[in-house]
Amino acid sequence: MELPPGVNSNLSKGEVCRLKKSLYGLKQSPRAWFGRFSATMKEFGYKQSNSDHTLFIKHNEGRVTALIVYVDDMVMTGDDPREMKALQIYLATKFEMKDLGHLKYFLGIEVARSRQGISLSQQKYVIDLLTETGMLSCKPVETPMEMNHKLGIFPDQDPTDKDRYQRLVGRLIYLSHTRLDIAYAVSVVSQFMHTPSKEHMEAVYRILRYLKSSPGKGLLFTKNSISNIEGYTDSDWAGDQTTRKSTSGYFTFVEGNLVTWKSKKQKVVARSSAEAEF
Amino acid sequence: MAHGVCELIWIRNILRDLGIEYTEPMNLFVIAIAQNPVQHDRTKHVEVDRHFIKENLDERIIHVVPSRELDVVATRPRSRD
Numbered sequence: 001m002e003l004p005p006g007v008n009s010n011l012s013k014g015e016v017c018r019l020k021k022s023l024y025g026l027k028q029s030p031r032a033w034f035g036r037f038s039a040t041m042k043e044f045g046y047k048q049s050n051s052d053h054t055l056f057i058k059h060n061e062g063r064v065t066a067l068i069v070y071v072d073d074m075v076m077t078g079d080d081p082r083e084m085k086a087l088q089i090y091l092a093t094k095f096e097m098k099d100l101g102h103l104k105y106f107l108g109i110e111v112a113r114s115r116q117g118i119s120l121s122q123q124k125y126v127i128d129l130l131t132e133t134g135m136l137s138c139k140p141v142e143t144p145m146e147m148n149h150k151l152g153i154f155p156d157q158d159p160t161d162k163d164r165y166q167r168l169v170g171r172l173i174y175l176s177h178t179r180l181d182i183a184y185a186v187s188v189v190s191q192f193m194h195t196p197s198k199e200h201m202e203a204v205y206r207i208l209r210y211l212k213s214s215p216g217k218g219l220l221f222t223k224n225s226i227s228n229i230e231g232y233t234d235s236d237w238a239g240d241q242t243t244r245k246s247t248s249g250y251f252t253f254v255e256g257n258l259v260t261w262k263s264k265k266q267k268v269v270a271r272s273s274a275e276a277e278f
Numbered sequence: 279m280a281h282g283v284c285e286l287i288w289i290r291n292i293l294r295d296l297g298i299e300y301t302e303p304m305n306l307f308v309i310a311i312a313q314n315p316v317q318h319d320r321t322k323h324v325e326v327d328r329h330f331i332k333e334n335l336d337e338r339i340i341h342v343v344p345s346r347e348l349d350v351v352a353t354r355p356r357s358r359d
Contacts, residue, residue, distance in 0.1 A: 051291040064297045228303040229289055231340075233282035250282035252289055260285055277308065278279050278327045 030071070037069065041093050043149060044087065058083065075103055109178060110218075121218025122178050125233060126193040126211050129171055133208060140213030144185040151188060152241035157197035168204050175211075178218045180251065182207055184263040187247070190267065191240075226256035235266070237276045245269055246276040280327035282306060283334055303341040 002025070003017060011017070038048055046067070049055040057069045065087065075147030078084055091097055103111045113118045130136045141228045158267035172186045185207050192200045235248030245268070251261035270276035286304045304350070334340045 047295075049292065049295045051288055051295060055292070055295070057295055059297060066296060074307060161356075225302075228302060229286055229300060230307065231282045231286045231304065232307040233279050234308065235279075248279070248281065250279075252282070252285050254289060254293070258287065262281065262285070264281070278331065 014042075014223070017058065033072075037095075040091070044090055058087075073106065075106060101160045108174070117222035118218055119217055119218055120178050122175055123216045123218070125175060126215040129175070130208060130212060130215070133168065135205070135208045135212060138209050138212055141206060141209045142213065144182045144210040145188065149188070149202060149203070150241055151192070151203060153192060153195055154197075157199065160196050160198050160201045162196055165201055165204065166193055168208075169193060172204070172207060175206070180258065180261045181214075181217065182210070182248065182260060183208075183261055184247075187263045187265065221257045224256045226253075229254050235276045237270065239266060243269070247274070279306070279308060280330050283331055283340055286340060287334070303338045306340050307341050307343045 004023065007017070018024075019211065019226055022029045026032075038056070041196070042048065044058075046058045048057040049057055054069050056069075058065045060080060063065040063080035063083065065076070065080050065083045067074055067076045070215055073261055076084055076087065088097075088099065102113075105111065108122060108125050110121050110123060113122075117267065127136075130138075169186070169190050172182065173190060176183050176186050185203070189200060189203050189207070221254075229252065231250055231252045233248065233250035235246050237246050239247045246266045247263060249261070249263040283306065286306065290300065290304065331340075331342075335342060
């Protein structure tokens, strides 16, 4: 940590500054910020959700207002416009705030509203990724990964540029926030982060070529008549070539809209195909 | 499957916080296994995961739909209560 500008910095040897409050660049400052923010919210009558600690909710005469925070970005929603306005004014007195109007762009995710519903996509992110890797004019493919791929870690594999591989996979992981179609492929390629080979790099390029075929795909939330929460799940058995671990996946729908999904390699070796399912 | 159940319960809790309550059990669609009437608690060496799923089944928090019934459920009209 360095002395903030403006502080008389000609300290002689052995002298230090004493810190009286949390400041930028300190290890503790994120926690201090969040502590102050949640205290402010609770003061205004909001409850912190136990399921997601960054979510604050207030119920008022049957109406609900919710606010979710990511570091210093906030999204507010609800069916009580008066309460929302009041919260906005309140927060503006406590912190330096800027109202960006209707939600359009949040953490690199584009939000669009239409008559059909609300859609989330990361089209700009995909295009940027393709431009950066020089894959903008590549030949598109229909699927993100070969069927029955035999990817694994072998002693005689050809090493590849590790930095580049890790950076690319990192960007793909971020992209899978709105793209469930690449979730499995990304989970496979991210298993080789420590020793990537040419073959693994090919698999990453294949995902990029798949993205090229459908850069604008995303999630669409619509209003419909289904009123339930549903989940779908399945798993393979000993899909991993090297460790024989199984991969399982699930996705959940709330009122017919896809909300969460996951594709993950299991932690233990399943001894039977039935065990893999549990 | 246990993770799928966890996720369903988590979503239900968030929605409950937001004031949306579902009374019906949540459907979990699976391909291979179903509610097994033979499976009883006298079986030894069963995993924690399975107990977790079973517990939620018994309390009617989730409902497991095997693939045989999948077509039936998907085509059955569901109304908003």
